[in-house]
Amino acid sequence: MVKTDVIIIGAGPVGLFAVHQLGIKGLKSVVIDNLDKAGGQCIELYPDKPIYDIPAVPECTGKELTKNLLEQIKPFKTEFFYNERVDDVKQDKDNWIVKTNNKNEFTAPNIIIAGGVGSFEPRKLSLKEAEKFEGTSIFYAVKDKEKFKNKYISIFGGGDSALDWALELSKFSKITIIHRREEFRGASHTLSELKKLEKNGKISIKTPCQLESIEGDKNIKNILIKFENGKIEKIKTDIILGFFGLIMKLGPIAEWGLNMNKKTIEVNSKNFETNKKGIFAVGDICTYSGKLKLILSGFHEVALASVECFKRARPNEKYRFEFTTSSKNIQERLGKK
Amino acid sequence: MPKITYIDHQGNSKTIEVENGLSVMEGAVQNNIYGIDADCGGSMACATCHVYVEEKWLNKLQKAEDGEIDMIDMAVDPKKNSRLSCQLIVSNELDGLIVTTPEKQS
Numbered sequence: 001m002v003k004t005d006v007i008i009i010g011a012g013p014v015g016l017f018a019v020h021q022l023g024i025k026g027l028k029s030v031v032i033d034n035l036d037k038a039g040g041q042c043i044e045l046y047p048d049k050p051i052y053d054i055p056a057v058p059e060c061t062g063k064e065l066t067k068n069l070l071e072q073i074k075p076f077k078t079e080f081f082y083n084e085r086v087d088d089v090k091q092d093k094d095n096w097i098v099k100t101n102n103k104n105e106f107t108a109p110n111i112i113i114a115g116g117v118g119s120f121e122p123r124k125l126s127l128k129e130a131e132k133f134e135g136t137s138i139f140y141a142v143k144d145k146e147k148f149k150n151k152y153i154s155i156f157g158g159g160d161s162a163l164d165w166a167l168e169l170s171k172f173s174k175i176t177i178i179h180r181r182e183e184f185r186g187a188s189h190t191l192s193e194l195k196k197l198e199k200n201g202k203i204s205i206k207t208p209c210q211l212e213s214i215e216g217d218k219n220i221k222n223i224l225i226k227f228e229n230g231k232i233e234k235i236k237t238d239i240i241l242g243f244f245g246l247i248m249k250l251g252p253i254a255e256w257g258l259n260m261n262k263k264t265i266e267v268n269s270k271n272f273e274t275n276k277k278g279i280f281a282v283g284d285i286c287t288y289s290g291k292l293k294l295i296l297s298g299f300h301e302v303a304l305a306s307v308e309c310f311k312r313a314r315p316n317e318k319y320r321f322e323f324t325t326s327s328k329n330i331q332e333r334l335g336k337k
Numbered sequence: 338m339p340k341i342t343y344i345d346h347q348g349n350s351k352t353i354e355v356e357n358g359l360s361v362m363e364g365a366v367q368n369n370i371y372g373i374d375a376d377c378g379g380s381m382a383c384a385t386c387h388v389y390v391e392e393k394w395l396n397k398l399q400k401a402e403d404g405e406i407d408m409i410d411m412a413v414d415p416k417k418n419s420r421l422s423c424q425l426i427v428s429n430e431l432d433g434l435i436v437t438t439p440e441k442q443s
Binding site for chain 1: 376377380382414415
């Protein structure tokens with residue numbers, strides 16, 4: 001079990017800045033995120049789109065903001081646990097115990113939930129019968145290419161992931177790529193490669209059409225796709241791969257006994273604590289009177305929450321407010337002196 | 338104020354006055370219309386404010402930009418009349434607009 005002062009859930013901009021605000025107060029933290037890297041929505045939804053309302057930064061992209069935040073918290077040598085989702089939170093006297101889906105356990109007097117709109121998960125096929133094949137014949141990510149050798153594979157989607165995997169897997173399997181419209185959105189060399197492989201008969205392209213139904217009991221045998229003009233076609237299929245991007249799911253957080261308001265967690269606007277002592281919610285996931293879902297609001301929220309975290313983690317010490325420009329303590333923690 | 342009608346997948350409809358300049362998504366969220374999640378808050382990044390626009394209104398709307406069309410690929414059950422309601426800005430010309438929300442957004 002990992003012992004720390006604060007467990008931060010979510011490695012988005014607000015979770016990252018929480019590390020900073022805690023770090024300059026001398027508190028240790030760990031960060032857990034379901035994605036494979038830091039940045040949250042900034043990286044997953046708009047890495048290259050400009051943001052114009054970060055104070056003193058006239059313009060930056062989600063990617064740049066993340067990079068700079070990571071740079072800013074480097075001195076604190078914080079441990080990040082990626083690809084892990086927090087499943088369970090339990091109280092143990094004055095501490096909280098957090099368990100992840102990866103069976104890791106953490107304990108701390110404080111939890112800061114900086115979970116955005118929830119954890120990112122792949123968007124799935126909406127067809128009901130798709131559920132029972134998930135994990136056996138239907139996948140939303142490729143982890144081990146070996147599983148996909150010498151198969152009939154139907155790939156759904158029109159973006160980079162769909163195209164890249166179509167090209168890659170066509171080296172040793174029969175690929176059909178199916179998309180709801182004629183245009184694919186991918187890098188231009190990927191698109192020309194796709195056309196070439198279609199000519200050579202390595203890949204067949206079906207557009208504009210969508211999945212109509214799946215045939216098979218234990219394993220998929222065929223799929224039926226429906227074209228826009230109503231025509232139905234049967235395609236021999238062993239495996240379906242779906243690449244429809246990611247969605248955000250609140251997930252288990254909803255069951256932790258926190259006061260919720262729709263998909264957000266109610267907090268006080270003094271220190272952003274929830275109805276549970278020592279559990280804080282900051283950033284897009286929290287709500288209070290006047291809440292704005294802005295990155296800058298999240299920064300303010302973690303600054304205040306970190307003070308209460310300090311009081312809980314160091315009950316025998318007095319909290320002293322300090323400026324980074326003049327505090328020797330802070331500068332030492334930042335490795336400046 | 339322009340009136341916008343939101344119909345859910347079961348056919349229940351609600352007509353609401355939405356201020357000019359707000360999006361059809363904002364009109365829904367501010368009035369607790371069921372079926373529009375708008376997880377990303379209108380930055381065209383999530384496709385959870387996906388609606389079907391009544392056919393006769395389609396060509397009265399501003400054309401969808403590439404980013405919106407790409408996002409609609411990610412929506413649940415996209416159709417020819419699919420739009421993201423965060424990109425439909427209410428104006429007098431849209432008075433009477435009817436949109437249907439899909440069975441689910443994610």
